[in-house]
Amino acid sequence: MHRFSPDTIKLQRAQQVDKGQQLIRLLVMATTIDFLEMRAFVAVVTVGSFTAAAQRLDTDKARVSRTVRRMEEKLGARLLNRSTRHLSVTDVGRDYFERASSILAAAEAAEAAVAQQAQEPQGRLKVTAGVEFGTTQVDAWIADFLQRWSKVSVETEYTNRLIDLVHESFDVAIRIGPLQDSGLSARKLGELSYGLYASPEYLRSRPDIQGVPDLADHDLIMHTPRGRPSWTLVNSNQIEKIARTPRCVVNNTITARNLALSGLGIVQLPQYLALQHIGDGTLEVVLPGWARSTVPVHAVFASTRYMDPKVRRFIDLCRERFRDNLSPSN
Numbered sequence: 001m002h003r004f005s006p007d008t009i010k011l012q013r014a015q016q017v018d019k020g021q022q023l024i025r026l027l028v029m030a031t032t033i034d035f036l037e038m039r040a041f042v043a044v045v046t047v048g049s050f051t052a053a054a055q056r057l058d059t060d061k062a063r064v065s066r067t068v069r070r071m072e073e074k075l076g077a078r079l080l081n082r083s084t085r086h087l088s089v090t091d092v093g094r095d096y097f098e099r100a101s102s103i104l105a106a107a108e109a110a111e112a113a114v115a116q117q118a119q120e121p122q123g124r125l126k127v128t129a130g131v132e133f134g135t136t137q138v139d140a141w142i143a144d145f146l147q148r149w150s151k152v153s154v155e156t157e158y159t160n161r162l163i164d165l166v167h168e169s170f171d172v173a174i175r176i177g178p179l180q181d182s183g184l185s186a187r188k189l190g191e192l193s194y195g196l197y198a199s200p201e202y203l204r205s206r207p208d209i210q211g212v213p214d215l216a217d218h219d220l221i222m223h224t225p226r227g228r229p230s231w232t233l234v235n236s237n238q239i240e241k242i243a244r245t246p247r248c249v250v251n252n253t254i255t256a257r258n259l260a261l262s263g264l265g266i267v268q269l270p271q272y273l274a275l276q277h278i279g280d281g282t283l284e285v286v287l288p289g290w291a292r293s294t295v296p297v298h299a300v301f302a303s304t305r306y307m308d309p310k311v312r313r314f315i316d317l318c319r320e321r322f323r324d325n326l327s328p329s330n
Contacts, residue, residue, distance in 0.1 A: 035107065038100045040067040041079065045089055045097045121310035122151035128165075129174035132253050133297075134158035136273065138174055141321050145314050152310050160225070166302055171311050173300040174318065185303040187315055189322040192270045194291040196233075197283040202263040209286055212240040219247035219265030223256045231268060235289045268292065272326050297322065 043053035044064060054061045072079050079093030089097060125145075129138045135158060142154050157163065157170075165173055165184060179186055203209075207217050212233060220242070222229040229249050231242040247265045250256050253273060260267035261277065266286050277283035299315045301307070307315075 035104065037067050037071050039104060040064050041071055042097060042100050042104060044068060044080070044087070045093070049087055119309040120151060121149045121308075121313045123308075123310060124153045124155055125172070125310045125314055126155045126157075126170045127172050127174070127314070128157045128159065128163045128170050130160055130176060131158045133174065133176060136254075137321075137326070138318075141314075141318050144321065145317050148317070149310070149313065165300065171301060171308070172314060174297065175300050176297050177295055179296075179298055179300065183303060184300050186298040186300045187319065189297045189299055189319050190326055191294040191296050192272070192326065193294050194268055194270055195274060195288075196266055196268050196286040196291060197260055197274050197277070198266045198286050199261055199263045199282060200284055202260075202265065203284060203286070205263075212242070212287065212290060215242060215266065215287075216244070220244075221248040221250070221256050221259050221265045221267040222246040223251070223253050223268070224249050225251045232292060233287075233290045234293050240290070270295075297326075 040053065040057060043056050044050055047053050047056060050061045050064050050068075054064045057064065068080060075096075077092050078090050079096060081088045081090060127138065127142065134156065138156075138158075142156065146152060146154060162180075163170055163173060165171075174189070175186075176192065202219075206219075207214065209215065209218065220231075222231065224230075228243070229246050233240045233242060248256075248259050250259070253269060256267045257269055257273055257277075259265070260269075261282055268291060274283055278285065299318050301311055301315070
């Protein structure tokens with residue numbers, strides 16, 4: 001094994017530091033280099049000659065050569081070693097090439113992304129969501145979307161089954177709850193907050209409720225899509241589990257709300273579904289602060305480098321409407 005002496009190692013480190021400082025100076029001075037000059041230099045290094053670079057850039061050899069020479073003069077450093085038969089890159093030129101290539105790639109990606117956003121949405125957008133959330137919230141989002149963008153049409157399927165977006169050719173799915181691992185992309189729209197509610201008529205006819213244990217003396221309406229009916233109620237760091245036979249078990253929150261409005265017991269609902277009824281006095285809050293934990297809501301879509309404009313605009317609108325109408329502060 002070849003071993004370097006301490007003096008050799010120190011010399012190498014000093015050279016690396018000097019090289020790094022020189023590169024930093026180049027990058028600072030590179031603000032005077034425009035993208036056309038940088039693109040010319042990258043093309044020369046990539047293809048290995050001024051002639052081939054000129055062909056790639058659809059210009060002449062002399063212009064490319066002058067451009068690179070002008071860059072070197074601005075930077076105060078030699079980037080290329082030239083001879084009549086050979087062209088090579090200096091160490092500093094090689095480092096500059098790597099960073100310049102990254103800068104150009106990032107700029108092209110940024111331009112492509114902006115171009116995608118700037119395009120007017122058009123064509124058919126296929127959307128899926130759960131039945132309840134779809135009819136109570138997504139309907140309005142779609143109506144707003146169609147009013148904003150006249151060249152878009154929308155096809156929806158509201159279902160509680162898990163749709164395969166790729167194989168069933170859907171653009172966006174609005175999904176409530178933790179996401180499954182998949183090759184799909186997702187953007188969080190927000191979180192749903194919950195509360196306990198009952199009609200004034202029901203509460204007047206039953207014992208007062210001062211704490212969670214008092215729920216044992218009351219009729220409960222539980223939304224249980226599957227499994228045994230139960231509630232896990234949270235208030236700050238306190239957790240209470242309610243597991244007993246409720247008066248009503250349903251698999252639909254709309255039905256649960258309607259039964260509570262009929263005075264049949266206490267129900268747990270997402271706040272957005274109860275808000276109107278709190279306002280008109282047909283429901284009252286029970287045990288403020290106690291409810292299940294918040295539940296995330298995501299827009300899920302097929303993973304692509306650049307989203308179709310109609311998909312991007314629809315998801316942006318969904319996030320906007322969720323923030324304005326469904327955030328806990330509202």
